[in-house]
Amino acid sequence: MAFDSLSEKLQNVFKNLRSKGRLTEADVKAAMKEVKMALLEADVNFRVVKKFIKGVEERAIGQDVMNGLNPGQMVIKIVNEELIALMGSETTEIKFQPGSAITVIMMAGLQGAGKTTTTAKLAGKFKLKGKKPLLVACDVYRPAAIKQLQVNGEKQGVEVFSMGENHKPANIAKAALEHAAKNHNNVIILDTAGRLHVDEEMMAELQEIKDTVEVHQTILVVDAMTGQDAVNVASSFQEKIGIDGVIITKLDGDTRGGAALSIKAVTGCPILYAGMGEKLSDLEQFYPDRMASRILG
Numbered sequence: 001m002a003f004d005s006l007s008e009k010l011q012n013v014f015k016n017l018r019s020k021g022r023l024t025e026a027d028v029k030a031a032m033k034e035v036k037m038a039l040l041e042a043d044v045n046f047r048v049v050k051k052f053i054k055g056v057e058e059r060a061i062g063q064d065v066m067n068g069l070n071p072g073q074m075v076i077k078i079v080n081e082e083l084i085a086l087m088g089s090e091t092t093e094i095k096f097q098p099g100s101a102i103t104v105i106m107m108a109g110l111q112g113a114g115k116t117t118t119t120a121k122l123a124g125k126f127k128l129k130g131k132k133p134l135l136v137a138c139d140v141y142r143p144a145a146i147k148q149l150q151v152n153g154e155k156q157g158v159e160v161f162s163m164g165e166n167h168k169p170a171n172i173a174k175a176a177l178e179h180a181a182k183n184h185n186n187v188i189i190l191d192t193a194g195r196l197h198v199d200e201e202m203m204a205e206l207q208e209i210k211d212t213v214e215v216h217q218t219i220l221v222v223d224a225m226t227g228q229d230a231v232n233v234a235s236s237f238q239e240k241i242g243i244d245g246v247i248i249t250k251l252d253g254d255t256r257g258g259a260a261l262s263i264k265a266v267t268g269c270p271i272l273y274a275g276m277g278e279k280l281s282d283l284e285q286f287y288p289d290r291m292a293s294r295i296l297g
Ligand code: GDP
Pocket: 109, 110, 111, 112, 113, 114, 115, 116, 117, 118, 194, 248, 249, 250, 251, 252, 253, 274, 275, 276, 277, 278, 282
C-alpha cells in the first residue's frame, strides 16, 4: 500500500517520543535525525528533507512545546502540519472555463506513466461533475494507444475522437475542438504521445499543440514508483512547456512515497489526483491532509 514502509518507520520514531514524559532538546534532535533518515530512505528529495527537518526542529524546540503537558504529541502534531504544507496544504481543483465554454486539457508524460488510463479515469470524474467530455487520441505513434483510449472511453461512456496515425497531433487537437463545439462537449482531454525519456521532439510536439489550440490546463502524469525520476521529469516539463498540475499514478504500489512528498516542493506544481490502481475508478483527488494522516497512521 501507499507509504507503508515510510509510515512504519515514522510510527516507530513517534512511539518512542510519545513514551517520554518530558522532552529535552537532545530528544527532539535525535528523533528528527531518525525522521530525516526515514524520509531519505523513502526517496524524498534531499533538499526538501533538509528544509523540512529544519522547519520542524525550529518549531519543536520552542518553549511552548518543550514545557507543554504532552511534548511528544506536540512534536507529532508539528510533523503532521509540516507534511501537509509540504504537499501543498490545500486540495487543488482542475479549473474549468466559465459557462458553456470548452475547457481544453492536455495530458503529458512519459510512456508507461499511465497517461492513457488516467485520461479515461479523469473523463469519469468529469462526467460525475455533469460535464460532457471528449477524449482525443493525439498519440499518433502507437496504434495500440489509440485503441486503448477507445476501449477505455467506451467503458466510461465517453466519446473518443481519433483521426488515426497520419495527422499531426496539433491538427488533430484543432479538429477535435471543432468537433466538440458541434457536439456540445464542454471538456476535451488530449491524450498525447509519451517517450521513454524526456526529449526535445516530445516537448516540441506538445508546444505545437499549445501554439495551435488554446490549452487551459496542462496536466503531467508521473509514475510514483519511479521516485525522484518522477520529480525530475516534472521539473523538466515545468521548465520546457509549463504545467498546471500533476497526477501521480501507481501510488497504490509505492510504499516509499518520495515523489508524492517532493513534487510540490520541488516544482511548485500541485498534485491534483493520485492513481490508486488499474481500474478506471481508481483515481482519488489528492488531499494533502489525508495523505499526511495515511503516513503518520
Ligand atoms: P501511458 O503509456 O502513459 O499511456 O500508460 P498506460 O495508461 O498505458 O499505463 C501503463 C500501465 O500502468 C498500464 O498497465 C496501467 O494499467 C497501469 N496503471 C496506470 N495507472 C495506474 C495506477 O494508478 N495504479 C496501478 N497499479 N497501475 C496503473
